[in-house]
Amino acid sequence: MKHFRIPTTQNGSAGSPRPQQPPHSNAQQQQTQQPRPQTLTPTRESAANGSMAMQTLVLTVSRDATGYGMKVSGDKPVFVESVKPGGAARRAGLMPDDMILKVMRGGSVSLFILL
Secondary structure (H helix, E strand, O other): OOEEEOOEOOOOOEOOOEEEOOOOHHHHHHHHHOOOOOOOOOOHHHHHHOOOOOOOEEEEEEOEOOEOOEEEEOOOOEEEEEEOOOOHHHHHOOOOOOEEEEEEEEOOEEEEEEO
């Protein structure tokens, strides 16, 4: 249901009707206009031709008894070839075809900077 308010002029006469939105409708409209987050997975092809907008992520992988649980390939850039189900890399959020920009090591923990 739309609510109408008839505005009055300075002399008190009625002007043309204007729709009046309920106070909560602006918040609802703003929520629907917000862009939805996207998950982008870079591939070797998109990295080579620059066709994909990419976001940098920093993930910490704590090595477990079986290692880091991933296989990498390539050299500048390095890509995650595969990730062991249930392994340390999978638990940290690494996925196959992630591009690794930098690795910082400290004991049994490595920090992976991904693009």
